[in-house]
Amino acid sequence: MPIAVQKVHARSNPARELVFGDLWEFDPAPETADPKLKKKYDLFINGRFIPSQSGKYFATINPATENKIADIALADSLDVDAACSAAQRAFTTWGRLPGKERGKYLYRIARLLQDHAREFAVAETMDGGKPIKESRDFDVPMAAAHFFYHAGWADKLEFLAPGRQFAPHGVVGQVIPWNFPLLMLAWKIAPALATGNCVVLKPAETTSITALKFGEICQEAGLPNGVVNIVSGAGETGAAIINHPLTSKVAFTGSTEVGKNILRSLAGTDKKLTLELGGKAANIVFDDAPLDQAVEGIVNGIFFNQGHVCCAGSRLLVQESIADEVLAKLKRRIATLRVGDPLDKNTDLGAINSAVQLAKITDLVKSGVEEGAEKHDNGCRLPSKGFFFRPTIFANVSMSHRIAREEIFGPVLSILTFRTLEEAVEKANNTVYGLSAGVWTDKGSRILKMSTLLKAGVVWANTYNKFDPASPFGGFKESGFGREGGKQGLLDYLKVG
Amino acid sequence: MKIGFLTVHHASKEHRAMSAAKAPTSLRRLFDEIGTVDHVGIEERVAKFTTRSLKKNSKVFGLHLAVSMVDLTTLEGKDTPGKVASLCQKALTPHDEGDIPPTAAVCVYPTMVKHAKKHVAGTSVKVASVATAFPSGQAPLKTRLAEVTAAVNEGADEIDMVINRGAFLAGEFRRMQDEISAVVDACGKATLKVILEVGELESYDNIRAASFLAMRVIRPNDFIKTSTGKTSSNATLGNNQVMIEAIRDHFLATGVPIAMKPAGGIRTAKQALHFLVAVKETLGDDWLNNKHYRFGASSLLNDLLRQLEKERTGAYQAPWSFSEASEGY
Numbered sequence: 001m002p003i004a005v006q007k008v009h010a011r012s013n014p015a016r017e018l019v020f021g022d023l024w025e026f027d028p029a030p031e032t033a034d035p036k037l038k039k040k041y042d043l044f045i046n047g048r049f050i051p052s053q054s055g056k057y058f059a060t061i062n063p064a065t066e067n068k069i070a071d072i073a074l075a076d077s078l079d080v081d082a083a084c085s086a087a088q089r090a091f092t093t094w095g096r097l098p099g100k101e102r103g104k105y106l107y108r109i110a111r112l113l114q115d116h117a118r119e120f121a122v123a124e125t126m127d128g129g130k131p132i133k134e135s136r137d138f139d140v141p142m143a144a145a146h147f148f149y150h151a152g153w154a155d156k157l158e159f160l161a162p163g164r165q166f167a168p169h170g171v172v173g174q175v176i177p178w179n180f181p182l183l184m185l186a187w188k189i190a191p192a193l194a195t196g197n198c199v200v201l202k203p204a205e206t207t208s209i210t211a212l213k214f215g216e217i218c219q220e221a222g223l224p225n226g227v228v229n230i231v232s233g234a235g236e237t238g239a240a241i242i243n244h245p246l247t248s249k250v251a252f253t254g255s256t257e258v259g260k261n262i263l264r265s266l267a268g269t270d271k272k273l274t275l276e277l278g279g280k281a282a283n284i285v286f287d288d289a290p291l292d293q294a295v296e297g298i299v300n301g302i303f304f305n306q307g308h309v310c311c312a313g314s315r316l317l318v319q320e321s322i323a324d325e326v327l328a329k330l331k332r333r334i335a336t337l338r339v340g341d342p343l344d345k346n347t348d349l350g351a352i353n354s355a356v357q358l359a360k361i362t363d364l365v366k367s368g369v370e371e372g373a374e375k376h377d378n379g380c381r382l383p384s385k386g387f388f389f390r391p392t393i394f395a396n397v398s399m400s401h402r403i404a405r406e407e408i409f410g411p412v413l414s415i416l417t418f419r420t421l422e423e424a425v426e427k428a429n430n431t432v433y434g435l436s437a438g439v440w441t442d443k444g445s446r447i448l449k450m451s452t453l454l455k456a457g458v459v460w461a462n463t464y465n466k467f468d469p470a471s472p473f474g475g476f477k478e479s480g481f482g483r484e485g486g487k488q489g490l491l492d493y494l495k496v497g
Numbered sequence: 498m499k500i501g502f503l504t505v506h507h508a509s510k511e512h513r514a515m516s517a518a519k520a521p522t523s524l525r526r527l528f529d530e531i532g533t534v535d536h537v538g539i540e541e542r543v544a545k546f547t548t549r550s551l552k553k554n555s556k557v558f559g560l561h562l563a564v565s566m567v568d569l570t571t572l573e574g575k576d577t578p579g580k581v582a583s584l585c586q587k588a589l590t591p592h593d594e595g596d597i598p599p600t601a602a603v604c605v606y607p608t609m610v611k612h613a614k615k616h617v618a619g620t621s622v623k624v625a626s627v628a629t630a631f632p633s634g635q636a637p638l639k640t641r642l643a644e645v646t647a648a649v650n651e652g653a654d655e656i657d658m659v660i661n662r663g664a665f666l667a668g669e670f671r672r673m674q675d676e677i678s679a680v681v682d683a684c685g686k687a688t689l690k691v692i693l694e695v696g697e698l699e700s701y702d703n704i705r706a707a708s709f710l711a712m713r714v715i716r717p718n719d720f721i722k723t724s725t726g727k728t729s730s731n732a733t734l735g736n737n738q739v740m741i742e743a744i745r746d747h748f749l750a751t752g753v754p755i756a757m758k759p760a761g762g763i764r765t766a767k768q769a770l771h772f773l774v775a776v777k778e779t780l781g782d783d784w785l786n787n788k789h790y791r792f793g794a795s796s797l798l799n800d801l802l803r804q805l806e807k808e809r810t811g812a813y814q815a816p817w818s819f820s821e822a823s824e825g826y
Contacts, residue, residue: 016752018745018781024558024773029550133548292742293538336778345550442533462535 020335029345031125031132033118040071041208043079043232044215046086047225053078058234060208063129064342064351064386072208075231080200080240083229087171087198088246090226095168095196099155106151106193108221113144113186116217120210124182125342127209129351129387130305132343142467143186146485149469150190153490157195160487165497168196169272172493173247175238176211177254178204178353179308179409184253185211187484189228190469195493197249200229200241204254206354208232239265247271249493253310256407256433256478274482274492276310276474278407279435281456282428283313283464284418287322289440293462295329298413301438301464303337303391306349307411308357310479311436313464315397315404317424320417327376327395327415334378334391341383349411352387361389361410368394368403373414399427407433421446425453434476438464457483523668524706531709531746534701534739543734546774553808556770560805561598563769563797564591566787568625568758569826570604570795572726578612581605585616587826592802595809600798601787602655606631607648614652625655625690629680632694632725634659638676645683656680657690657793659725660711662697670710678714690720690758690791693740696730701739708743712755718788722758726793731761737772741779754783760793766804769797796821 040057042049057071075083094102113120120143121135130139157166172192176184181203192199203211211230218228231237235258242250242262249272252262256277266273283301285294301313318326342350352358369375377390389411397404397414404414418424428437437456439447451459457475460466467473472483482492551559569588571580581603588600602623603613613624626648630636636644645656658680664673681689691711695704711721721740724731737759744755757776763769769792776784784790799819807813820826 016749018749019783020778021782023782023785024562024777025555026549026551027553027555029552137548290533290535290538292532293535293542296538296542345548462538463541 018332020332026338026346028341030341030343031118031122031136031345033122035123035126036119037070037123037126037209041212041232042073043075043083044212044218044228044230045079045083046090046229047219047223049212049215052076053082058205060127060206062126062386063206063353064126064383066385066387069126070209072205072212072232075202075233075237075240077236077240079231080237080244083200083231084171084173084241084244084246086226087200087229090224091168091170091198094198094224094227095170097196099157099194099196102193102196103151103154105221105223106147106154106190109217109223110144110147110151112217112220113140113147117141117144120182120213122343123213124210125350128178128181128207129342129353130308131347131350132345133347134305139180139183142469143182146183146186146190146469150194150490154194157490157494160490160494161496166494167497169249169493169495170197171246172197172199172249172251173241173244174199174201174251175241175254176201176203178207179305179310181207182210182214185214188251188253191484191490191493192251193227195490197493198227198229200231200244200247202231202233202238202241205232205234242266249273251482251492252276256480259480272492274474274484275480276482276484277435277478277480278409278433279310279312279475279479280315280405280407280431280433281311281313281436281438282315282317282424282431282454283438284317284424284428284440284450285319285322285326286439286441286443286446287319288442289462290442291322291326291329294440295326295333297438297440297462297464298326298330299333299337302413303334303349303411304465306352306389308353308409309465311458311465311473312409313436313438314408314413315428316413316415317418317427318415319424320419323415323417327393330393330413331376334393337378337380337391339378339380339382339388339390349391352389352410355387357409358387358389361408361412364403364406364408364410365392365412368397368401368412368414371401371403373397373401373403399430405431421450425450429453429455432478435474435479436460524703527670527706527709528702531705531743534705536701539701539738540735543738543775546734546771546778549771549774551770551774557805557808559770559773560766560801560808562785563766563773563792564801564805565598565601566791567600567798567801568602568604568760568791568793569600569798570726570760570793572604572606572627572631576606576609578609581609581612582616583826585613585622587798588622589617589620591798592806595805597802597805601791604657604793607644607651607653610648610651610653618652623654624652625657626651626653627657627725629658631657631659631692632727634661638679641676642679642683645680649683649685649687653687655688655690656684657692657722659692659694660707662694665698665703665707665710674710674714677711681715681719688719689715690722691715692722692725692760694725694728695723695732695736696728701735704736704739705743708740709747712743712747712753715755717753718756720756720758720791722760722793724761726761728761732759732763732772732793734771734775738775738779741776741784745780754789756789756791757784758791758793763792763794764796764800766797766800769801
């Protein structure tokens with residue numbers, strides 16, 4: 001340490017902190033591609049857009065401005081019945097179509113999604129609130145990638161289970177969440193079509209637009225009528241699909257609470273079910289980890305998509321000896337995160353999806369403060385309209401705090417510490433969930449050991465939130481069952497004899 | 498910050514004794530102290546800088562800032578006083594139109610220092626001289642130090658030295674640091690820039706280690722610099738990030754601000770803006786000036802001017818308006 005030099009300098013800069021100020025402010029850089037939105041969206045049944053039989057519509061708003069974007073048709077049980085019947089009729093030919101022919105349709109859909117990528121990205125961002133850079137660089141390209149991947153499988157299904165007999169289920173009922181509207185649709189529809197099933201899908205009520213726009217893609221791809229049906233609505237619409245006599249397989253992604261209800265309602269039926277539910281993932285940082293890259297992974301793990309991610313790394317478990325340093329680095333890193341207009345290309349955190357979700361996050365954060373955890377946020381200015389929340393970190397969290405146990409589904413990180421590997425594993429597994437986990441260490445053998453001890457469907461090592469269509473994704477315990485992606489995901493869409 | 502010559506001189510000597518005692522004996526021990534770098538993680542981090550979109554005023558601000566940070570460089574065997582004269586002219590007045598600042602410095606070989614000094618004396622443009630048997634450093638220490646002294650005596654305001662990469666890679670950290678300390682002494686009032694030659698250091702871990710070894714023996718506001726521009730791999734966003742994170746960690750631990758100069762391979766305005774975004778989001782506002790950040794470049798300047806002219810007039814100029822080659826200055 002250059003002591004003399006340091007003394008000279010210490011006088012002029014006693015604070016020793018970095019200044020992330022407004023010397024170089026970025027001007028607005030809005031994405032201007034046309035999302036080609038309609039004022040009114042009807043249901044997509046049997047290859048055509050038709051109004052609901054009740055004639056009812058509900059409004060969908062832009063969560064960043066609270067302005068109405070469009071009216072969305074509200075499907076009731078009559079509409080769901082029409083959709084299921086259309087799917088059943090389509091299945092008689094689609095289910096018998098040779099795999100390579102089905103593959104051609106999937107390739108066509110994938111390419112059309114790429115052709116319309118900007119349009120879909122802007123629509124997704126306006127309807128859901130996620131930053132344009134994520135919908136542009138992650139959601140839409142990944143959705144296309146899922147169709148490409150599963151297109152390749154369509155004529156190779158016999159290699160999934162060599163020597164076994166298999167057949168599609170028939171009509172598959174699918175209900176998806178609002179955090180990755182188009183991507184979750186792709187995760188659901190691509191494997192279902194590749195395996196010869198027909199689909200009735202319900203998007204979340206706050207984010208129906210890209211699903212209904214996907215109906216336009218199906219038309220453009222010349223997909224036979226009824227193979228894909230999209231019915232919009234809220235919980236009752238979803239229940240009607242799940243309980244409809246024609247749906248022989250149900251796939252649901254969403255909250256654990258709703259997942260439990262579905263499980264109850266399907267008990268005693270012979271419907272196949274896969275559930276992808278909540279999570280409270282532990283992101284575990286050992287003292288030998290490359291800290292700056294770990295901090296980047298922590299930030300990516302919890303602030304990606306405003307934390308509206310079921311596998312978000314919402315519990316940071318950090319080895320006690322480096323806890324202060326990691327907290328300091330995190331605080332410095334979130335100082336440069338930009339919260340605001342989701343359509344701005346420089347926005348890192350967009351809008352919270354709905355007023356309801358914002359209220360839930362606010363409530364849990366309040367409980368964190370009341371229970372004695374130490375709250376830090378980046379203090380940035382938030383837009384006056386719309387639903388926004390600052391990136392927030394809680395230090396000194398203990399396992400009994402609500403913010404350490406409940407899924408917040410927002411940009412809120414809870415930091416806990418540990419001393420030994422065993423303690424880290426114990427704390428990581430001490431949860432009702434088991435969807436994902438992260439491990440940060442320079443030591444390879446420790447990564448392997450942790451990956452066998454952690455009860456989680458995905459364990460990321462020295463990275464976080466990495467997805468690939470070939471990699472199965474799904475949970476343990478109350479995070480659900482069944483897998484999506486890869487061979488395992490395809491098998492869930494087949495009856496294997 | 499202003500530091501009297503004697504204070505600094507004294508400080509660095511005292512420090513040299515200290516560092517000799519503290520010099521780590523192996524890379525392993527050094528990494529235990531300063532931490533390692535994950536290759537994949539750092540490249541993911543820097544990829545995010547390239548998605549920042551700079552429009553209108555923020556773009557013009559960034560381009561102006563970049564111009565003011567250029568060390569306009571000519572390091573060729575064929576350099577002549579005449580060529581250096583036109584380089585100095587370009588540095589002083591990069592462009593007639595618009596309110597364009599002069600560059601930070603001109604960077605030349607030691608024999609050209611006196612010619613450059615004639616043109617820029619009394620202005621804000623500094624004369625930087627490479628020295629220490631640039632670019633290889635493969636000359637006896639005595640010769641290298643004599644070259645530094647000669648350049649300083651001819652009027653160089655800044656000295657760009659190369660580290661002894663052989664010593665670093667062989668684990669002779671004390672020797673590497675002592676040589677830097679000796680150059681610090683030979684510099685006197687001149688600012689020192691320590692070239693790590695990242696292309697020869699083989700890994701991000703090594704770049705971080707070499708950055709720390711150098712920072713511990715140089716003075717506040719001296720520079721660490723990526724490369725000579727004479728090897729195939731030069732300044733990249735990844736190398737730059739490893740070094741500015743090292744600067745940040747060193748500053749937070751000691752309070753000593755070290756400056757940074759990426760050099761070689763930065764040819765377009767867009768690249769320069771990405772580097773500046775990295776600085777803004779890693780070191781913050783205090784490093785967004787030419788005392789703390791420089792670009793070692795030659796053809797970059799004309800691309801910055803081309804973009805500024807486009808922002809000013811709303812149209813790109815004809816291709817012959819701004820030469821692609823620095824010989825055209």
